[in-house]
Amino acid sequence: MTDFIKDPVILMPERHPEPVFSTEELVFTAEETRQIATWVSQYPTADGAIMKVLWMAQEKFGFLPPEVIRLSAGALGMPYARAFGVATFYTQYFKSKKGRYVLDVCTCFSCQICGGYDMLHYLEEKLGAHAGETTDDGLFTIQEVECLGACGSAPMLQITNGPYVMNLTEEKIDALIDALKRDQLPFFSSVTLPQDEDDLGGNRRTDVRDTLTYSAPPVAKTLG
């Protein structure tokens, strides 16, 4: 019987991997628990709220190691395995620790032909890290991502699932990196509709600080 497994596929680890967060850290505050209860009331079953809870957990802990996913599942009374299946499906949930700022450079087809890879390579060179890697100082993670839905403002990137930085140039990247090193996140930029430019003389929103206009994209030097 024992020779049933002649060649074990992998060596099993002796024990579970060391958790990143201690039991004391792994709690939701009273306010967070109330928030979860509100979300649960929005769906017929508690499971529907798992994506919102995972978002909140990621905001709180920075990323989603197994114990945080387990905590999120527990908050909704759903099986850990199911929550794990959800968390590992989506690219925006970080399963490993990232830099303080994650720079998601879009290289999908509109950005590709408008210089997305030029920007990615410039960023990689500037920060000394490849796409998928974190800089040694732990400040930046560079990622190459799929279409972020800002094709008319190519090339562009997104900072840690948050603000979009559009119409990228090398100078703009330099300024952005400097600002991020000082912990200054860019403001939200509203992109003016070309027809608004003609009809309203500019952006229709009066409540935004930064506006961008659509303009002819740069010429791409590399496509891959």
Next chain:
Amino acid sequence: MEEKNGATSKAGDWRSYERVLLPPVRDLHRLEVYEQNGGYEALREVLTSDKWDPTSVTNEVRNSGLRGRGGAGFLTGLKWTFMPPVDPNIPRFLCGNGDESEPGTFKDRQLMEFNPHLIFEGMLIASYAMSITTSYLYVRGEFADWISLMEVELAKAYEKGYVGKNVLGTDFSTDLVIHKGAGAYICGEESSLMISLEGERPYPRAKPPFPAQRGLWNYPTTINNVETLACVPLIINRGGEWFADLGSHRHPGPVLYGISGHVNRPGVYEYPTGMLITDLIYDVAKGMRGSKKLKAVVPGGSSTPILRADQIDGVTMDAETLRDAGSMMGTAGMLIMDEDTDIVSWLRRVTRFYHHESCGQCTPCREGTGWIENIVTRIDEGAGNLRDLDLLIDLCFQMEGRTVCALADAAAWPVRFTIERFRDEFEARCRPSLVPSGGVLTPALGP
């Protein structure tokens, strides 16, 4: 009636077209401004006037000829009639699909930013028409800033009594919940979107049963794109006939064209359907960047077949004409490429997208998208054989229609049509094969 395939626009006098989805009103995204400009009047009329009941609203949408703006172009009013008769014991759901992730598409984001209440109002009227008490607006997670904006505006709408219990003092109650995705292209597929909402790993499921029979939590559900839903208040306000007269007769209404790529003025433009592609490129988007020559157009997002420059003469942006021209309307997110574009490298990036986004549930898609990327990469790097082109075409046929959802089809079409329409460029990159394939796939003879 326009001549078939004639060189005339079906959009009529589009230069004097007045925008309705994104009318030129400053700060229209704020509830106060939206109200001053006739906002929520359609909802009020539908709920309070004797003229309207759920059936007549659905009929009006049906008569308007509104077709879905999310890609498939299905008749919206007809979709609504698929909902089973109301049973007070069985909940019913509506989903607004704002998971815009089709490469080349960026119109929903601007609609959500500049006119979110039109989307809300459309969802509320649709909820009334189908007697729905909970609707979800599913927005892709990357649009975090726009979701925050909409949350603020939705809270205002709740406060003003447009959403929630006893809408506008009537006995109609409905809730609207914004759901934030987390970065998965597949969640734009309707069954995947529903399963994502339910809090499960969002593998699409086979249809039938369609969402109207078994949708969210197995209850009757309707899913519409947010731009589609935004058309609904316009149809109520101005009448289905007005809508049906706008643009192409068989695919009417206003459309947000998202033009990207090598043009002088990319952006989101609102015009009626049936615009000539050449008008959109040379007039609306102010021509090709650097006066280069046009090489190719992808009319509606990455999965719609690419059109060569010589294939777009007289082609208008509506489902029928584009189908005759060998492509699809898709999301009207148009990618314009100039003569310098390397189409092989471009296709390599497209295949990479689908390989990344395949959910991995069905073997033809999981394996097929990966192998397609491998082979196109090999060709792009100059190590491909001529026979690889036939191998790719054969792979595409092995994928199309053989999976649970349409992602495999969407991944195969660009490959099949790009090779078909730019075969010379692919062949120029390939080494000659020692053994002609003749449709028979034999193993390669080594490097």
